[in-house]
Amino acid sequence: MGAEFRRKGVNVLLGPVVGPAWRIVKGGRNWEGFSADPYLAGSLVAQGVQGVQSQRVITSTKHYIANEQETNRVPEDDVAAVSSNVDDRTMHELYLWPFQDAVRAGSANIMCSYQRINNSYGCGNSKTLNGLLKTEIGFQGFVVSDWGAQHTGVHDALAGLDMGMPSAKGYWESLLVDAVKNGSVPESRVNDMATRIIAAWYQVHQDTDFPEPGVGMPSNLFVDHPKVEGRSPDANAILLQGAIEGHVLVKNERQTLPLRSPRKVSIFGYSANTPDFARPIEGDKFPAWQVGLAPVWGLPNQDQTPIGSRGTLWGAGGSGAITPATFTSPQTALVEKAAKDRFTLLQDLTSSSPVVDPTSDVCIVFGNAWATEGHDRPALQDDYTDNLINQVANQCSKTIVVLHNAGVRLVDGFVNHPNVTAIVFAHLPGAESGHALTSVLWGEANPSGKLTYTVAKQESDYGALLNPTPANGSKDPQSNFDEGIYTDYKQFEKNRVVPRYEFGFGLSYTRYDYSNIAINGPSGNWASEWPTGRVVSGGQEDLWEMIATVTFTLKNGGHADGAEAAQLYVRIPGSRAKQLRGFEKPFLAAGQGTQVSFALTRRDLSIWNTGAQKWQLQRGQYEIYVGRSSSKLPLKTYLTI
Structure with a gap:
């Protein structure tokens, strides 16, 4: 994808998507993202960012943050956009998690979302932009608004927005100059905007041997422009293999x-x-899209x-x-x-x-x-x-x-x-x-695909997370994320609801046998409950310090060659559900076995402590499970810290 965008002269690819995080099962944009699980979404978004930016195209990881429904996503007439009301621990352990992985992978741009977060619009929310993104997890790139998601001038500039799209007309431009002159916006803030944008350009080396911007993808596709072939025959095998592995x-x-x-x-x-x-x-009343101008306001x-x-x-x-x-x-x-x-x-x-x-x-x-x-x-x-x-x-x-x-x-x-x-x-x-x-x-x-979400037996099994929150006549719609971190398979486990097909499930034409689980750890600086490292892109650097290693034997016990997506889950002390914390997908010929290894980091085993405002590696016993899906886990061991 990155190579195709580069050939067309595209500086920024508007993706990948890790928000929505599939909180609402009927969410209209869930399909754009990777998974209902933050660990899986974070692992995959990191690879997506690295892959695209290796081709010198900037990724715009989106939609930041807690953007979980299409209903009332934008203000309309005198009705405000819905407010996603999220507590601090849930924000860190679920919604911020994959964005943190994207930032650590080097995503040079983050796109802020339409809706409000705790009653402040996503592109004017200083807590999420300046506090969480730019300070806590060390984001060095620039923040761009979703198309039309900027609502103010001075406020959004101070809150951490760096670029308004499709333009900042009516909010910035000459008005931003006036705001600097009258002292409303410090000149250093404008310098910071420019520095972040230019730094992203240099980060992916668009300063050297990059096609003319928009050469094959102009802002208006209805005007004459060079016909640039972005595709490559080399991609055909990848397209086929990706499609095969998406079948479950x-x-x-x-x-x-x-x-x-x-x-x-x-x-x-x-x-x-x-x-x-x-x-x-x-x-379908979704209007035609012109590159560079998304008519989002026409979506009732x-x-x-x-x-x-x-x-x-x-x-x-x-x-x-x-x-x-x-x-x-x-x-x-x-x-x-x-x-x-x-x-x-x-x-x-x-x-x-x-x-x-x-x-x-x-x-x-x-x-x-x-x-x-x-x-x-x-x-x-x-x-x-x-x-x-x-x-x-x-x-x-x-x-x-x-x-x-x-x-x-x-x-x-x-x-x-x-x-x-x-x-x-x-x-x-x-x-x-x-x-x-x-x-x-x-x-x-x-077939080797696995479900990245849970399939229930009936809609009511999803409870309050089935439908988006409607306005119900209110001019100030509120969506309270009262379930905390317990979404998708964690919700089912907590509520003891048996799904039709669980998260991580998928059949094969062969049989895989799991055996010989072992754990090596704890190791590293596990004696400290709190990380002490400096903040780099992605957060404190010792969050990724390895604490333990889990190994097991996986054997193809059938008669067909195949690949198995083996999964590791951890039950953290005090938690009411297991959480995915590792996956590997080795290819095994019929009868072949291999040793599979998972590394568990400080971050994998920590919870967000709202009092200390830090990740905490709790003392106690951690349950470690390995198997073929979130509920078919034949191997179990323990880690005591």
């Missing part, structure tokens, strides 16, 4: 998958073929369809949406596969009550779950798709369900049907959607 197999009974030389395959459902127009849902709260009924989803909606230059739909890839392997492919992609050929060896039903910026999702399932699946399953003894889902999609409307023998969450696979799917279905690739 959650059900596979009666040896349905992988497919073994079927003679007749029947496919059904609206999400199999390429959409017949650019926007994959009818009635409104009802939204739960599916993309006109075709498959390669991505979801909003400013992060793209249309691939080339695309292979599941239908196209299945036609190619049928021609190559010489089996009969029957299709009915439009009927809501299809008639199934009784001689079909297997049936595949395609559905999806749509999400977009500007709206929160109306539901986590839809009756049309559930009924379609059941209609086919009533007539076909081996029915495979493939869902292209932009977030959580409930399955209890059909999961227990005896003829629904396999379910695949294909998510948003991008350009190689079809080829990735056929690779997984026929076993050319062994």
Whole structure:
């Protein structure tokens, strides 16, 4: 991605996303980020930042901070934007955590968010910008507003905003000069803004041999401009592999998958073929986007369809949406596969009550779950798709369900049907959607994807975190984060609710055996409860000091080669739920075993002490778990500090 942006002359890539952090299950922008878990999101955002900036393009890690719903995200008429009311410990242990990883990885820009945080707008909140970001975790780069998220001049300048976008007209420009002259804004603050912006430019070496800014991506795409090819053939294999690993197999009974030389395959459902127009849902009112000017103020709260009924989803909606230059739909890839392997492919992609050929060896039903910026999702399932699946399953003894889902999609409307023998969450696979799917279905690739969120049995299992907080007639909407750090799988464990599919779950075509757990530690400066190091980019440097090492043996005990995402969880003293604190994904040939190692740092084992305003490494016994998902953890050991 970084290389493609650089070829187009783009200085700043507006991503990656770690806010929203998936607090609200129906959140319309959850799909843009990595995970509902802060440790996983932080680990992945760090790699994303390093990868993009290695190509000399600045990353704008966003949306800072506690930006957890689309409903009332911006002020409208006389109604203020919703206020995310977060306590200090939750802010540090959940919402700030992945941003801290991004800053440590060198993200040269942070984008502040639309909504309010503890009743102060995100781009004018001195506590979050000056206090947490620039002081506590040592951010050296510049803060840019989300498009139109600047609301004042002097106040926002003093609060830590460094750049207003798409412009600061009406707030800064000549008015900022006047503010310096009359003493409202110190000249040193303006110098700091400029220094941070220029430092970011130098940090990624845009001062040398960088294309003309915007050469292939002008501010207005409707004017003549050079046609610059940003793509590279070298990326094709990466696109395919990424799509494959994004497929998560959650059900596979009666040896349905992988497919073994079927003679007749029947496919059904609206999400199999390429959409017949650019926007994959009818009635979507999200306006066209011009690069450099996002018309966010034109996004009223409104009802939204739960599916993309006109075709498959390669991505979801909003400013992060793209249309691939080339695309292979599941239908196209299945036609190619049928021609190559010489089996009969029957299709009915439009009927809501299809008639199934009784001689079909297997049936595949395609559905999806749509999400977009500007709206929160109306539901986590839809009756049309559930009924379609059941209609086919009533007539076909081996029915495979493939869902292209932009977030959580409930399955209890059909999961227990005896003829629904396999379910695949294909998510948003991008350009190689079809080829990735056929690779997984026929076993050319062994599925290794794991869920980065929890799938409940019913919507009510998510409790207060299901829906966004509505204004309910108030001009001052408030969203209280009373659950603290207990979101997603931690919420389920705390409340003792059994999910349909837990966080970290995903099936394979082989079996992995876990054994021989051992722990080496504590080590390092564990004798001190508090970090003592100097503040560098990311916070106090000894937060990343290794305290203990956990090792175990992982063996592929089946007959297919594959990769397993092994996971480590820690129950910190006093906590009511385990937390992810490590993952590794080794590739193992059939019968092969390996030793896997996890390093636990001071930060991994600490809590935020609100009184001391520091990370505290508590004295006591820590429970360490290793396994294949958040609730399937066959190995356990202890660490005493």
